[in-house]
Amino acid sequence: MVEGPLLEVRDVWKAFGGVQAVAGVSLRLPRGEVRALIGPNGAGKTTLLNLLTGQLACDGGVVLFKGDRISGLPPERIWRRGISRTFQITATFASLTVLENVQVAILSHQGRSRDLLSRTGRLAREAALDFLKRVGLQDQAEKMCATLSFGDLKRLELAIALANEPELLVLDEPTAGMAPQERLDLMALAVQIVRDRAVTVLFTEHDMDVVFAAAERIMVMHQGRVIAEGTPQSVREDPQVQAIYLGGLC
Amino acid sequence: MALFIVQLLTGLANAMFLFLVASGLSLIFGVTRIVNFAHGSFYMLAAYLASSLAAALPLGPASFYAAVVLAPLGVALLGGLIEVCLLRRIYRAPELYQVLLTFAVVLVIGDAVKFFWGTENRTGPSPPGLSGSVPILGQLFPTYDLAILLLGPLLALGLWWVLHRTRWGILIRAATSDREMVGALGVNQAWLFTGVFVLGTWLAGLAGALQMPRVALTTVMDSTVIVETFVVVVIGGMGSAFGALLGAVLIGVLQAFGILWLPREFQLAIIFILMAAVLILRPWGLLGRPETESGTAGEALRREVGGRLRPPRWVWAGILLALMVLPSLLPTFYVWVLVEILAFALFAGSLQLLVGTGGMLSFGHAAYFGLGAYGAALLMKQAALPMPVAFLLAPLVAAAAALFFGAFCVRLSGVYFAMLTLAFAQIAFAVVHQWYDFTGGDNGILGVWPAASLAAPVRYYYLALLAAVCGLSALWRVTGSPFGYTLRAARDHPRRCQAVGVNVRSHRLLAFGVAGFFAGLGGAVFAFAKGSVFPDYLSMPMSVQSLVMVLLGGIHALAGAPVGAAVYKLLDIVITKYTGYWQAVLGGILVFLVVAFPHGLVGFVQARWARMRASLG
Ligand SMILES: Nc1ncnc2c1ncn2[C@@H]1O[C@H](COP(=O)(O)OP(=O)(O)OP(=O)(O)O)[C@@H](O)[C@H]1O
Ligand SMILES: [Mg+2]
Numbered sequence: 001m002v003e004g005p006l007l008e009v010r011d012v013w014k015a016f017g018g019v020q021a022v023a024g025v026s027l028r029l030p031r032g033e034v035r036a037l038i039g040p041n042g043a044g045k046t047t048l049l050n051l052l053t054g055q056l057a058c059d060g061g062v063v064l065f066k067g068d069r070i071s072g073l074p075p076e077r078i079w080r081r082g083i084s085r086t087f088q089i090t091a092t093f094a095s096l097t098v099l100e101n102v103q104v105a106i107l108s109h110q111g112r113s114r115d116l117l118s119r120t121g122r123l124a125r126e127a128a129l130d131f132l133k134r135v136g137l138q139d140q141a142e143k144m145c146a147t148l149s150f151g152d153l154k155r156l157e158l159a160i161a162l163a164n165e166p167e168l169l170v171l172d173e174p175t176a177g178m179a180p181q182e183r184l185d186l187m188a189l190a191v192q193i194v195r196d197r198a199v200t201v202l203f204t205e206h207d208m209d210v211v212f213a214a215a216e217r218i219m220v221m222h223q224g225r226v227i228a229e230g231t232p233q234s235v236r237e238d239p240q241v242q243a244i245y246l247g248g249l250c
Numbered sequence: 251m252a253l254f255i256v257q258l259l260t261g262l263a264n265a266m267f268l269f270l271v272a273s274g275l276s277l278i279f280g281v282t283r284i285v286n287f288a289h290g291s292f293y294m295l296a297a298y299l300a301s302s303l304a305a306a307l308p309l310g311p312a313s314f315y316a317a318v319v320l321a322p323l324g325v326a327l328l329g330g331l332i333e334v335c336l337l338r339r340i341y342r343a344p345e346l347y348q349v350l351l352t353f354a355v356v357l358v359i360g361d362a363v364k365f366f367w368g369t370e371n372r373t374g375p376s377p378p379g380l381s382g383s384v385p386i387l388g389q390l391f392p393t394y395d396l397a398i399l400l401l402g403p404l405l406a407l408g409l410w411w412v413l414h415r416t417r418w419g420i421l422i423r424a425a426t427s428d429r430e431m432v433g434a435l436g437v438n439q440a441w442l443f444t445g446v447f448v449l450g451t452w453l454a455g456l457a458g459a460l461q462m463p464r465v466a467l468t469t470v471m472d473s474t475v476i477v478e479t480f481v482v483v484v485i486g487g488m489g490s491a492f493g494a495l496l497g498a499v500l501i502g503v504l505q506a507f508g509i510l511w512l513p514r515e516f517q518l519a520i521i522f523i524l525m526a527a528v529l530i531l532r533p534w535g536l537l538g539r540p541e542t543e544s545g546t547a548g549e550a551l552r553r554e555v556g557g558r559l560r561p562p563r564w565v566w567a568g569i570l571l572a573l574m575v576l577p578s579l580l581p582t583f584y585v586w587v588l589v590e591i592l593a594f595a596l597f598a599g600s601l602q603l604l605v606g607t608g609g610m611l612s613f614g615h616a617a618y619f620g621l622g623a624y625g626a627a628l629l630m631k632q633a634a635l636p637m638p639v640a641f642l643l644a645p646l647v648a649a650a651a652a653l654f655f656g657a658f659c660v661r662l663s664g665v666y667f668a669m670l671t672l673a674f675a676q677i678a679f680a681v682v683h684q685w686y687d688f689t690g691g692d693n694g695i696l697g698v699w700p701a702a703s704l705a706a707p708v709r710y711y712y713l714a715l716l717a718a719v720c721g722l723s724a725l726w727r728v729t730g731s732p733f734g735y736t737l738r739a740a741r742d743h744p745r746r747c748q749a750v751g752v753n754v755r756s757h758r759l760l761a762f763g764v765a766g767f768f769a770g771l772g773g774a775v776f777a778f779a780k781g782s783v784f785p786d787y788l789s790m791p792m793s794v795q796s797l798v799m800v801l802l803g804g805i806h807a808l809a810g811a812p813v814g815a816a817v818y819k820l821l822d823i824v825i826t827k828y829t830g831y832w833q834a835v836l837g838g839i840l841v842f843l844v845v846a847f848p849h850g851l852v853g854f855v856q857a858r859w860a861r862m863r864a865s866l867g
């Protein structure tokens with residue numbers, strides 16, 4: 001039996017008032033692939049990701065994960081199925097330490113978030129440190145999350161997103177706001193981590209160097225639709241894509 | 251039929267007053283996002299001021315009307331002053347601080363009214379030329395009410411004109427729907443805020459001044475009207491002046507007919523049931539608009555200060571030892587004071603779990619304290635259970651109520667959450683207050699004494715101490731548990747928290763239940779200490795008291811609640827010894843705390859301690 005795609009999206013729609021942010025997008029993402037989703041500002045990338053991970057409800061269409069319908073489920077249920085994500089605007093728990101941020105996610109994964117009586121201190125500590133080590137934050141473990149540099153926050157978010165050992169990782173602009181070299185490093189790190197455990201990745205990104213360095217395939221969105229999809233080479237040569245980017249793609 | 255029409259007209263006349271007050275509150279909320287508890291105080295102040303002016307002005311019959319014009323202006327001026335001196339400092343502060351600051355103004359104005367006008371009820375002068383009645387379908391209807399029925403729509407039209415036809419009004423509406431935009435337009439935001447506050451206060455003052463000949467002036471006018479106004483504003487939609495009109499008409503008419511047709515048990519509760527229904531089905535109100543995500547100020551209680559210092563064990567051991575020995579050294583009076591402090595420590599500690607750890611601002615926590623007290627009393631009196639059993643079951647009564655009410659509340663956030671907690675608390679209060687056959691109504695339940703073996707003050711004290719120590723340790727344990735951390739994560743960033751697999755609502759509900767349980771335990775301790783229970787235990791001032799205690803200690807400081815409770819109670823005792831104006835002093839303390847000391851006493855000590863340790867290396 002041939003395995004179906006890990007994630008399948010069939011004709012999803014989303015409008016905000018008069019703005020048709022996502023207009024009939026379909027896609028199939030095979031297991032193990034690292035795919036970039038690019039497009040100009042306002043193309044609907046974030047909205048599409050929010051539809052996949054349940055932050056927004058689709059107006060129409062379905063999202064299937066491993067053949068099961070996940071559209072309509074709340075974000076926490078989707079996460080439990082094995083899809084994890086980061087946000088375009090960095091989202092961490094500001095009053096917790098770096099380590100505690102990851103601990104909370106792991107404890108949730110272990111189904112212990114309603115444990116009223118244990119002390120959190122040592123629970124899941126080793127596992128959390130392990131995730132922090134993977135993203136290179138082990139030395140910052142005891143720092144308050146609010147004192148981290150921007151790049152470190154992005155790393156922390158990645159560590160949080162890894163806490164449920166996801167099968168699909170959705171990253172919304174994982175390197176936004178960082179210095180060019182730092183961007184490449186962070187993305188290389190992310191790719192290396194996911195390769196080690198055969199995680200499938202869907203990420204959006206504006207920095208084309210990062211996109212071409214990391215993505216196996218690229219999908220281009222414009223005005224709510226997918227207008228091209230293929231290998232980096234074929235997307236680069238696509239006349240429609242070139243028109244949108246005014247020849248700015250490399 | 252005639253009775254029906256007259257009753258309808260009475261309801262509509264009442265609605266005109268509610269509309270004036272509520273549109274003011276709504277405008278202020280729309281632009282500044284402050285829930286102004288002091289709004290009712292301006293109404294009361296204007297009524298008293300107008301009655302005195304009408305008597306003092308040397309203009310003959312015209313002095314009444316001059317007073318009706320002047321008093322609101324005076325009050326509006328005061329409102330402007332308060333906005334400029336106090337509120338300006340806290341527009342960006344968490345909601346809790348805003349609420350407490352406006353509540354401080356309530357306390358100070360309340361005592362000022364008592365100081366200048368005394369606590370006796372007063373009747374205002376009758377309006378010259380409008381004092382009689384006119385027959386309508388054979389029933390007599392006051393001429394003055396008829397005049398109000400004509401004036402009300404005129405004022406509404408005037409307000410509409412200001413909001414839709416003047417530049418200033420358009421700015422107000424723009425600011426209400428999108429605050430950032432106004433900043434971008436280069437409008438002087440500070441003066442827009444002040445202007446709206448003055449206008450809103452003037453509307454409240456006008457209602458108070460016009461009300462002066464119709465009702466007895468009392469020192470509780472402020473809280474009566476503010477609670478009704480909240481209901482109107484929530485039903486109509488916060489920020490919508492015409493929602494206020496709709497809400498006012500609904501409430502005015504409903505109350506007028508409720509008096510005729512409803513059993514007494516429901517008369518008080520009915521408007522809160524309506525409010526709760528609106529909040530559940532359409533939280534933004536009938537004519538309001540849903541908040542966009544960026545506009546929800548609900549997650550403002552984020553900041554945490556100081557180190558997370560845990561006092562060393564010997565400090566706790568010392569305090570516990572002192573608490574064990576103290577009662578044998580103190581006169582009985584102070585033993586009872588300590589018992590009360592222990593009850594309040596549980597009350598405040600449980601609220602802290604909600605407000606501090608959970609970031610859920612509850613205006614109605616007294617409901618669970620009070621239901622714990624009533625639960626204990628009723629289980630003993632009505633169910634004839636022995637006192638110790640009633641004592642142990644009472645927290646479960648409170649927890650059950652908390653889970654039931656909480657299930658609706660946790661669907662909302664920010665001020666809407668706060669308003670719904672208030673609505674439920676008021677429903678509980680109204681039921682307890684009116685259900686004479688079961689709860690004794692406002693007579694309360696007397697003779698709620700501890701079992702004979704526990705009746706000696708010192709023995710009961712040890713029971714209270716045991717309850718408080720167990721309760722607070724359990725609360726602290728919960729705060730440090732995976733659940734507590736998850737709750738904090740949900741407070742810091744609800745969306746992120748959902749995206750790590752947490753069902754935020756169900757966790758918040760669990761927190762609500764836990765907090766209700768321990769508030770109920772505090773209520774049970776309190777009930778047997780006092781030997782009686784009264785509806786006051788569930789009242790809004792009681793809820794505010796618990797917030798003050800939490801703030802006094804520091805909302806993010808673990809040890810804050812008991813310290814806050816102790817300091818609050820001791821201040822109460824000391825200050826009432828020297829002055830009858832404890833409320834005003836409390837108001838002053840609140841202002842000081844919010845403006846100069848926002849992290850509370852324990853928070854302050856923690857920050858100092860952390861700094862000291864840092865400087866020592
Ligand atoms: N919550 C919302 N309410 C109203 N409109 C929205 C909302 N979210 C997105 N939009 C609109 O939908 C469109 C798509 O936005 P989206 O954020 O998905 O774009 P994007 O491709 O992620 O852009 P960027 O690269 O800037 O992040 C835009 O026109 C945006 O203004
Ligand atoms: Mg985006």
